[in-house]
Amino acid sequence: MVNKDTASDRIATAEDTARLASGLRLAVGRMTRRLRQAHAVGDVSLSGVSVLARLAAEGPGSPGSLADLERVRPQAMASTLTVLEQRGLVRRTPDAADGRRAVVAITEEGRAMLAERHSESVHRLSSALEEFTAQERETLAAALPLLDRLAARL
Numbered sequence: 001m002v003n004k005d006t007a008s009d010r011i012a013t014a015e016d017t018a019r020l021a022s023g024l025r026l027a028v029g030r031m032t033r034r035l036r037q038a039h040a041v042g043d044v045s046l047s048g049v050s051v052l053a054r055l056a057a058e059g060p061g062s063p064g065s066l067a068d069l070e071r072v073r074p075q076a077m078a079s080t081l082t083v084l085e086q087r088g089l090v091r092r093t094p095d096a097a098d099g100r101r102a103v104v105a106i107t108e109e110g111r112a113m114l115a116e117r118h119s120e121s122v123h124r125l126s127s128a129l130e131e132f133t134a135q136e137r138e139t140l141a142a143a144l145p146l147l148d149r150l151a152a153r154l
Contacts, residue, residue, distance in 0.1 A: 024150075035121050044089070044113065046074065047080050052089060052106055052114045060105035062095070089113060 036046060045149070052064060061069070067077035082105060086125040089110035095101040106114075129137055 022100065035124060038120060038124055042115070043154040044084070044087070045080070047076070048089075049078075049082050049114065049117060050082055052110050055090065055104065056111055056114055058102045062101055062103060066104065084110070 016076075032046070042058045047070065050070060054069060055061065063077050063081055064082070066075060067074045070077065072080075074100070081090060085092060087109075088107060090104050091107050092104050095103050132140070142151065
């Protein structure tokens, strides 16, 4: 026989988890849209910024490995890299070990654009956080490792 309290607890937990997931999706989506809207028209896409940030942090990579790490199809990565290369933000060179493969690296212009965009976003977030209480900011800071872990599992 199934314990009714245990079954109802599981249902409540599943419903609570779904409600939390929905709330997180909406809140993160709103923040992302508002930060994206703050940047100039024609600015680099979020996927482009993500690739630039990865190249800046981890060093050069192949288009295939970047597609895998960003969890996008190779065709989507090729499009992103083409735009970034046309804007002078990345440079492709033949792989020294295998000339058939390309290696993509961020350029100094790419680093500068990434730093500028990062500064703009951090400034907007900092300004918004000034309206929060110290305790609310501490709560947000305590949630950051959980949000990073969640992002890694998606």
